Amino acid sequence: MDSTNAQGRSAAIISTGDELVQGRTVDTNAAYIAERLAAIGIEVYSVMVVGDYPDRIEWAWRHTLSKADFVISTGGLGPTADDLTTETLAHVAGVGLRPDEREAQRISLYFKSHGRPMPQNNLKQARFPIGAEIIPNRLGTAAGYRLVIPQDKRRPTAIVLPGVPREMKAMLDGEVVPWLAQQTGDGTVFVSRIFQTFGMSESALDEALVGVIDPNEARLSFRASFPQVSVRVMVAGDRTESQRKLDDISQVVRERLGCALIAEGEVTMEEVVGQLLRQKGLSLAAAESCSGGLIGHRITNVPGSSVYYVGGVIAYSNDVKENVLGVSHATLATYGAVSEETAREMAMGVRTLTGADLGVATTGIAGPAGGTPEKPVGTVAIALAGDDLGRTKVQSRLYQLWGTRDWVKILTSQVALDWVRRHALGADPLSSDFGLRGKPRSH
Amino acid sequence: MDSTNAQGRSAAIISTGDELVQGRTVDTNAAYIAERLAAIGIEVYSVMVVGDYPDRIEWAWRHTLSKADFVISTGGLGPTADDLTTETLAHVAGVGLRPDEREAQRISLYFKSHGRPMPQNNLKQARFPIGAEIIPNRLGTAAGYRLVIPQDKRRPTAIVLPGVPREMKAMLDGEVVPWLAQQTGDGTVFVSRIFQTFGMSESALDEALVGVIDPNEARLSFRASFPQVSVRVMVAGDRTESQRKLDDISQVVRERLGCALIAEGEVTMEEVVGQLLRQKGLSLAAAESCSGGLIGHRITNVPGSSVYYVGGVIAYSNDVKENVLGVSHATLATYGAVSEETAREMAMGVRTLTGADLGVATTGIAGPAGGTPEKPVGTVAIALAGDDLGRTKVQSRLYQLWGTRDWVKILTSQVALDWVRRHALGADPLSSDFGLRGKPRSH
Numbered sequence: 001m002d003s004t005n006a007q008g009r010s011a012a013i014i015s016t017g018d019e020l021v022q023g024r025t026v027d028t029n030a031a032y033i034a035e036r037l038a039a040i041g042i043e044v045y046s047v048m049v050v051g052d053y054p055d056r057i058e059w060a061w062r063h064t065l066s067k068a069d070f071v072i073s074t075g076g077l078g079p080t081a082d083d084l085t086t087e088t089l090a091h092v093a094g095v096g097l098r099p100d101e102r103e104a105q106r107i108s109l110y111f112k113s114h115g116r117p118m119p120q121n122n123l124k125q126a127r128f129p130i131g132a133e134i135i136p137n138r139l140g141t142a143a144g145y146r147l148v149i150p151q152d153k154r155r156p157t158a159i160v161l162p163g164v165p166r167e168m169k170a171m172l173d174g175e176v177v178p179w180l181a182q183q184t185g186d187g188t189v190f191v192s193r194i195f196q197t198f199g200m201s202e203s204a205l206d207e208a209l210v211g212v213i214d215p216n217e218a219r220l221s222f223r224a225s226f227p228q229v230s231v232r233v234m235v236a237g238d239r240t241e242s243q244r245k246l247d248d249i250s251q252v253v254r255e256r257l258g259c260a261l262i263a264e265g266e267v268t269m270e271e272v273v274g275q276l277l278r279q280k281g282l283s284l285a286a287a288e289s290c291s292g293g294l295i296g297h298r299i300t301n302v303p304g305s306s307v308y309y310v311g312g313v314i315a316y317s318n319d320v321k322e323n324v325l326g327v328s329h330a331t332l333a334t335y336g337a338v339s340e341e342t343a344r345e346m347a348m349g350v351r352t353l354t355g356a357d358l359g360v361a362t363t364g365i366a367g368p369a370g371g372t373p374e375k376p377v378g379t380v381a382i383a384l385a386g387d388d389l390g391r392t393k394v395q396s397r398l399y400q401l402w403g404t405r406d407w408v409k410i411l412t413s414q415v416a417l418d419w420v421r422r423h424a425l426g427a428d429p430l431s432s433d434f435g436l437r438g439k440p441r442s443h
Numbered sequence: 444m445d446s447t448n449a450q451g452r453s454a455a456i457i458s459t460g461d462e463l464v465q466g467r468t469v470d471t472n473a474a475y476i477a478e479r480l481a482a483i484g485i486e487v488y489s490v491m492v493v494g495d496y497p498d499r500i501e502w503a504w505r506h507t508l509s510k511a512d513f514v515i516s517t518g519g520l521g522p523t524a525d526d527l528t529t530e531t532l533a534h535v536a537g538v539g540l541r542p543d544e545r546e547a548q549r550i551s552l553y554f555k556s557h558g559r560p561m562p563q564n565n566l567k568q569a570r571f572p573i574g575a576e577i578i579p580n581r582l583g584t585a586a587g588y589r590l591v592i593p594q595d596k597r598r599p600t601a602i603v604l605p606g607v608p609r610e611m612k613a614m615l616d617g618e619v620v621p622w623l624a625q626q627t628g629d630g631t632v633f634v635s636r637i638f639q640t641f642g643m644s645e646s647a648l649d650e651a652l653v654g655v656i657d658p659n660e661a662r663l664s665f666r667a668s669f670p671q672v673s674v675r676v677m678v679a680g681d682r683t684e685s686q687r688k689l690d691d692i693s694q695v696v697r698e699r700l701g702c703a704l705i706a707e708g709e710v711t712m713e714e715v716v717g718q719l720l721r722q723k724g725l726s727l728a729a730a731e732s733c734s735g736g737l738i739g740h741r742i743t744n745v746p747g748s749s750v751y752y753v754g755g756v757i758a759y760s761n762d763v764k765e766n767v768l769g770v771s772h773a774t775l776a777t778y779g780a781v782s783e784e785t786a787r788e789m790a791m792g793v794r795t796l797t798g799a800d801l802g803v804a805t806t807g808i809a810g811p812a813g814g815t816p817e818k819p820v821g822t823v824a825i826a827l828a829g830d831d832l833g834r835t836k837v838q839s840r841l842y843q844l845w846g847t848r849d850w851v852k853i854l855t856s857q858v859a860l861d862w863v864r865r866h867a868l869g870a871d872p873l874s875s876d877f878g879l880r881g882k883p884r885s886h
Contacts, residue, residue, distance in 0.1 A: 023478025035466025296736025
């Protein structure tokens, strides 16, 4: 879970491809790489994105190599004429190209195993600048490589990877980051750990974590990835000492964050909920109105979710609430579809209908239309039904969420999942107080 | 729907912010700007992303201004000490800063209208390089501006916008693009139109559109945005002539693409389905197994979808398929949960249960586990039930989709929505043949 190692040098990133400078594709590779480098204490100086033109690629390499110790490039390694990274870099480095027999065989096997003939131009992917160390690609044809720029006395290193995110990520995490982490200049090691939180703003987190670190020996950084905020703790020092410090700090972070801490590492809310339900042997069903299926979608994004998620009802219309879930006509007429009362009957109804251990329900106004002065856009009721949920076997609460329609849907699904998480942890689901509206009501 | 105008000059983009080079945020602004510029015939030379350091920002400005006619920058216009774009650009341009009284008043009013006191450092946002033309920001405090770099004899223009995507987009589309489109060097005008398609690969589209354009007077470009592919037609010439040519070409494109054409402009599949259901006065319910709620989520992303979408059942377990949707035990035992037979009973079941005009159903193996030799991962059955769907009032078909779990889910929801779209258009839903497995079976 912890990221280890590295040294205080700087890096630059080059992303190559016409699709990036024409706006046909968003460059997500650069942020992925920058985040991984930050975790091992390497600062990214700049990202340069250029189209598939030799002069522009050359310009990007010359300017980044003059500034950074490591330049990581993605893209331009394909088999076609407009894939120019290798030729251009060899030219910049002042070295020739050599064919690599093993890579040529691997590429030809790759095509054979996929039952397709190999186009001759794919052999281009088996040529490398002289002096390059090959970085294998287990998922595609384009291998990457590392090349020290010989004529620059700072001896910067070019690290060349394919642009396909799946291949790039596997090579970066498997080969490049561990290698970079070993290039320690002075023996300093960086270790870091990520804490996923929900329910606290960045400033609330900042306040909660006051005094946890000594700024001379560790760093805290926040990353808002709606609707969650992650906290990274990074410690620099010698290996044993910094790992011990990180463990000590982590212990304090866990205590300070309490139930707002969802998980450590790159884990989603739906994965945490799934792990907890599995551990406790609980099954879940959802009755979704304003979340419109998003809870089911998120839960079923996790492989193996059929073990604990039986399904549910998307009760978008009042008829479905009444006829499928059994919400009483009187409740809908008296309190309205967006009310704790309706949410409770939805949660109980979906639990009865499916026989699941837990039934969670959402009903609210996602907007942009449909709001009233008493129930403005963002008003959302959540309920959870289950045998051990108090005397009436159901709990509910009203929230005032905010933002555009998609935000209200995401927040609704997040709060509902947070209820399930807290309950499965043995905590009170009503303690999920993000965007809470008014006081809890006793039922 | 059509984008108009511009001239054949080049642009560069600078994105400023520590969060971008530390990987805490993906830079989506650059792709948005590049796409808008491409639509008016302006080519982006490079994108540079730098952190909040004056020397790096200066480096980015000097290098881009030396290459491009227009440099568009986002970010670094906030009120705090690490927002350095304006100071740095003024330094690069060799001009001083001046306070702008009207902007100062506007910012102070902005705070007043939000009921908050204005921090004094926000007045920093009312200072501009001397000679800059202000670009108003109606959604936030940071105004943008245009500045011609006086000492460069090419007289490149810096265009400075805030980094908040919502504000940036409004200012770009409302002010910057129309202004750029007027900076025609030779009176040439560019008009373009986007066609959204589903069911054809880029190469199939390329083949279908052979000969539609004369490459001397128009351009076709493709953008894959999984699971759809969009086609942009761009025509250059004088204003009347090029609009007429675009209309002529569009007519041929529509004929060639047929039912694979979902919509023109920036419209999603779920918006098209919604418009059609509204027009026809039809209501829809969904019975989702392997799509896990994603159909409901997508449909309810469209404001006002409660008019035609009543809801549905996420029938993830066999028990829910049987007990809630009324799929017969014999069907599940004989054909399995992933079969046309089960899909048909799910579609009919959800229609009966909810009383909707149409019931659509999905059942399949999203993976990564659960595949068998006969039903590998990606095997998905789709069914649609409705009064006018043939003698048995239901149609079904088996697909072999591919990719990771999330891709299978997205493709399943897309094919299911495409069935509803085709049926609402009066076409045969079985004509949706993307990833079709085997021959259609007669039932």
